[in-house]
Amino acid sequence: MDTCLGNGLLEVLPNTELLHIKPFLEKVELPLGKTLYESGHALSHVYFPVTAIVSLLYVMENGDSAEIAVVGNEGIVGIALFMGGESTPSRAVVQSGGSGYRLPAKIIRQEFDRSLPFMHLLLRYTQALITQMSQTAVCNRHHSLDQQLCRWLLLSLDRLQGNELCMTQELIANMLGVRREGVTNAALNLQREGVISYSRGHIKVLDRPALESRTCECYAVVKKEYERLLPPCRPQ
Amino acid sequence: MDTCLGNGLLEVLPNTELLHIKPFLEKVELPLGKTLYESGHALSHVYFPVTAIVSLLYVMENGDSAEIAVVGNEGIVGIALFMGGESTPSRAVVQSGGSGYRLPAKIIRQEFDRSLPFMHLLLRYTQALITQMSQTAVCNRHHSLDQQLCRWLLLSLDRLQGNELCMTQELIANMLGVRREGVTNAALNLQREGVISYSRGHIKVLDRPALESRTCECYAVVKKEYERLLPPCRPQ
DNA sequence: GGTCTTATGTTCGCTAGCGTACATACTCTG
């Protein structure tokens, strides 16, 4: 079925609009660790993740990094292409391997300018993304590593099927911009309480409500904003 | 002169586009502390600051706050109106009193959808704003209060004429999301070195290069991105 | 089955920034 592309943005797109870009949509595998674009480099495609999750992260001069936002099958990677900048000072890395679609830069720009519904959809998504970025800033400022780990797990979980994710503590530390030992500590706390079980890169979430009760308000704010701005299914 | 509106976005707008919105542009005073919009409330206008500076900040449930970004005469306040969300989970507060223009929600939406040049301009600005937000997240994660104060002073300075700004340490602390005492400390350091002089809400920057050398890379990243995305003057 | 690599756990001293409490000092107002 054409309607079951697996990416939220593509799925809510009216059929006429979808037909325009369909010929140029290319299914791609997005293996863990793959860099979709590099800071300052012009983008060649936008990506619509399906089962993959992509992290937008900023890498500092000294190598330290921090995640700005995360994109899954609800969104699109490469907003700079239709926003007009061609590039951003951040990097996009596949945080959880999977599949997705990509669309050449030229096509997305054409369609964006041509079709108001398409444009409005992408802009609403962009606004949701902005909220996520803002909340990341707030969270980085005010909340504990424990809380942030919960938020991060929940955001990732929402973008996956199932309750398991493959991710070493080292990688999570990179995303959160903290020490690996800090993540170990926070993860142990959660494990001791039976909220998750962790083993060499495999995290199983055993008690999601507990995770939600331990995280800060940031998670709920972002989630609510995504729900408000992005209707869950294609209009009939 | 029509070309001397004093707001960067309005000034680079082609004449034909400017004529469309001119009748609806209303000059307004923006006194210090005025709230232009409140978290979650639908916006009635967008604002184009001229001599004022506006802070976008998030206020947490417990009252703590954190600045997400700052907007001066290079930008526009209320992007949610054309991005499609109508509201945001943040608040816009005048951080430095002055003047500006405002435009009714309906007009900005109309013009945005009608005129591609106008749309592209606003979207490029929005991308610059996104960079500022991202960098705020990074800075909150990795940099010291001293560095962040320098960044904040520079960002504010860039949006003002002259080298003086009116701002108590209490207010700066609110923006940065830190304790007032922390700001006192950082400001004292700068004062001792002759970089600034501080007196009851009046900050004079005595040595801007010194300020730039003490701040983190975040300031330069944001500044460069604004320069890249927003041409400095109206095309002839 | 032994070795190598990678992932996770543990420890220790250190520092930035927090929370709190209070001291000073400028400025406005009566």
Added chain:
DNA sequence: CAGAGTATGTACGCTAGCGAACATAAGACC
């Protein structure tokens, strides 16, 4: 010019998270 209010300076103990060094353990590879 005295007193109130506001802005800034100072001090002290506390904690989260850092940096570094090292210990254990689970797969992976031969």
